[in-house]
Amino acid sequence: MLSRKVSLFWLSFGLLLLTYVVVASLIAFFTVKIIGVPIGQKMTTKIILSIAGFMPVYVLLAFLLSRIISREIEKLSRSAEQLPFNPTLEGSFIKEVDSLANTIESQSNRILEILEAQRFLLLRLAHDLRTPISNLRNVLQGIKEGVIRSSEVEDYVSRLILETEKMEVLLEEVLSDMRKTVRKTEPEETDLGELLKELVDIWRFRFSSKGINLELELVEGVKAYVSPIDLREALNNIIENAYKNTQDGEVKIYLRNGDTSIEICVEDRGSGIEEGKIMQAYKEGRLGLYITRELLWRNGGSLKISRNGKGSCFIVTFPKTQRLRYLRS
Numbered sequence: 001m002l003s004r005k006v007s008l009f010w011l012s013f014g015l016l017l018l019t020y021v022v023v024a025s026l027i028a029f030f031t032v033k034i035i036g037v038p039i040g041q042k043m044t045t046k047i048i049l050s051i052a053g054f055m056p057v058y059v060l061l062a063f064l065l066s067r068i069i070s071r072e073i074e075k076l077s078r079s080a081e082q083l084p085f086n087p088t089l090e091g092s093f094i095k096e097v098d099s100l101a102n103t104i105e106s107q108s109n110r111i112l113e114i115l116e117a118q119r120f121l122l123l124r125l126a127h128d129l130r131t132p133i134s135n136l137r138n139v140l141q142g143i144k145e146g147v148i149r150s151s152e153v154e155d156y157v158s159r160l161i162l163e164t165e166k167m168e169v170l171l172e173e174v175l176s177d178m179r180k181t182v183r184k185t186e187p188e189e190t191d192l193g194e195l196l197k198e199l200v201d202i203w204r205f206r207f208s209s210k211g212i213n214l215e216l217e218l219v220e221g222v223k224a225y226v227s228p229i230d231l232r233e234a235l236n237n238i239i240e241n242a243y244k245n246t247q248d249g250e251v252k253i254y255l256r257n258g259d260t261s262i263e264i265c266v267e268d269r270g271s272g273i274e275e276g277k278i279m280q281a282y283k284e285g286r287l288g289l290y291i292t293r294e295l296l297w298r299n300g301g302s303l304k305i306s307r308n309g310k311g312s313c314f315i316v317t318f319p320k321t322q323r324l325r326y327l328r329s
Contacts, residue, residue: 076104
């Protein structure tokens with residue numbers, strides 16, 4: 001973080017003064033070199049006096065300019081203080097400030113989605129743990145009060161061991177899912193076509209055993225600077241969702257190389273997920289959406305869902321730049 005900071009007023013004043021000095025210098029250069037009129041001491045004095053004379057004008061302009069911009073920034077700051085729980089920010093007539101507001105609002109919405117997803121995760125964990133914990137308490141209470149006879153204790157203990165094993169498996173699944181979102185993986189130039197071919201080869205047998213045709217359409221040589229581990233995990237989640245929710249017909253996977261972006265589309269014929277109900281889909285446990293979106297986001301990608309007749313189309317998008325920006329959470 002910079003230790004020395006400059007106010008917007010002084011920055012505006014300095015730029016205005018610098019602009020005037022540069023223009024005056026160019027005029028002087030043009031007068032001497034092009035026209036051939038020498039600049040004497042009187043002319044130099046006039047230039048200096050003109051700069052000094054216009055000083056109040058520079059101060060006034062710098063003050064007005066800094067106040068206008070500061071007012072818009074202060075308005076944005078007041079709105080941002082209420083984030084993420086009031087994610088709507090006021091717009092601005094200044095293009096750059098308005099763009100900053102949109103970026104902050106977008107990140108605020110993402111934070112809200114993460115908080116909501118974590119809340120759902122904790123609720124599901126609490127719900128799934130309630131039954132085995134209740135069973136454990138009831139059995140121990142029964143042993144203490146003598147309701148369970150000594151000849152039955154061994155049988156009940158065996159059942160409790162199974163219950164604790166179920167809890168252990170459940171906790172391990174939750175921890176494993178959370179580790180996927182915080183692990184550090186390195187990006188590299190990844191051939192998306194080759195990666196999709198590997199995934200399709202792995203999944204094709206499972207789809208065919210269910211009577212579903214898994215098709216792949218791609219453009220050769222499309223590469224992106226991403227973590228292949230993260231992308232493989234995210235695409236596996238999406239393909240698994242298509243496998244679970246498609247009963248017959250086919251599932252298609254497309255790789256599209258557009259002018260401004262690269263898209264990977266997984267089109268299924270399942271029950272479908274309406275756009276705008278993404279968090280509801282996560283809540284119902286149909287897709288590890290939180291993990292999938294996190295893995296894509298930190299690699300500069302995004303996930304969108306669109307309706308496609310009977311089923312859904314999951315679209316993974318990476319902006320096409322010289323080197324995709326890798327975001328670390």
